[in-house]
Amino acid sequence: MDLQARALLLLLLLSAVCNAYPTDVRNQTNYRIKQKNSEKEDITTTILRMNNGSADMLFEGDVFVPRSRTAKKCLDPRYSCFWPKSSNGNVEIPFVLSDEYDHNEKNQILKAMKGFEGRTCIRFLRHRGERAYLSIESKFGCFSLMGRSGERQLVSLQRPGCLNNGIIQHELLHAMGFYHEHTRSDRDKYVKINWDNIQEYYYKNFQKMDTDNLTPYDYSSVMQYGKTAFGKNRAESITPIPDPNVPIGQREGMSDTDILRVNKLYKCWSYIG
Known part of the structure; x- marks a missing residue:
């Protein structure tokens, strides 16, 4: 069998193996992979990924x-x-x-x-x-x-x-x-917005609001976006202060302060x- 014939046979075998799995099984496998990856994301990453390409305002x-x-x-x-x-x-x-x-x-x-x-x-x-x-x-x-x-x-x-x-x-x-949480009127005491890491188009998403804050700032709030929200190439856009290592962007549910x-x-x- 010449080289060209062997290559053709190999392609046919690969095609048969791929088609042996129904489309819905392959789709379910892809979904499980995506779901597993999403479980590692902070709340912002998931929301922004899901909303990417939306025609809504x-x-x-x-x-x-x-x-x-x-x-x-x-x-x-x-x-x-x-x-x-x-x-x-x-x-x-x-x-x-x-x-x-x-x-x-x-x-x-x-x-x-x-x-x-x-x-x-x-x-x-x-x-x-x-x-x-x-x-x-x-x-x-x-x-x-x-x-x-x-x-x-x-x-x-x-x-x-x-x-x-x-x-x-x-x-x-x-x-x-x-x-x-990051748009609270008092946020500058608790987080630093890294403007250089944010595309200018997204500056509006970091505008402070004239809010009635009701409680102290809550890094663990389910309303607190993650550190790389709207960041250029996943650069850090929000840094907790004074401790930059404080985790933010949890996706488990409401904190005691949210309640x-x-x-x-x-x-x-x-x-x-």
């Missing part, structure tokens, strides 16, 4: 800004972007879960919601015809509106990449009116020890 990477509304509306005293208290003393937030999610994915979202119960007066309840409610759907990426809009409002949790407990709670906190902040903002006095 996203402020700070994951705050959805409709054309009819600015991202700062919640800070305008003319508006109330907070969910009201019910007569029973709880803050009830109606929601609808898209049927795009399978049973396990729905349970992941419900479990993240349950993380608010028992420690705050926030209750996520199935939509019963209320005008204002969260519509949780698997759109392109992980993002949410800022605060209560007064009508149907989208929270995007793309399956499967955004269905991590910390990311789900992060986006729900946006829907409740919370900004990222305290929710209770203070929504006046859940019976949950504050």
Whole structure:
């Protein structure tokens, strides 16, 4: 058998081996690899990776800004972007879960919601015809509106990449009116923004807000972005001070300070020890 014939035979054998595995098996393998890698990422890296290429107008990477509304509306005293208290003393937030999610994915979202119960007066309840409610759907990426809009409002949790407990709670906190930790008005006492490591186009994502901070700065907040958020070639954009080795960008879920902040903002006095 000449060299050309042997090469052709080898190609045919390789093709047969590849095709022996069904497409769905190969796709599942690729997904498991991506999922394993995502478990090593900080919360920012995952969110920004999932939102890369989105056609939506996203402020700070994951705050959805409709054309009819600015991202700062919640800070305008003319508006109330907070969910009201019910007569029973709880803050009830109606929601609808898209049927795009399978049973396990729905349970992941419900479990993240349950993380608010028992420690705050926030209750996520199935939509019963209320005008204002969260519509949780698997759109392109992980993002949410800022605060209560007064009508149907989208929270995007793309399956499967955004269905991590910390990311789900992060986006729900946006829907409740919370900004990222690194945009607090007092942030310069706690983190250094390395402007030289950030593309000028992304400077807006580090704009300080005129915030009511409620609690001390929290490096472990689920709303704190990681050290390389929007950094050029993964360069460090946010450095904790005075100790640059403090870890930031955790993706596990709300910290104790996040919980305290929710209770203070929504006046859940019976949950504050």
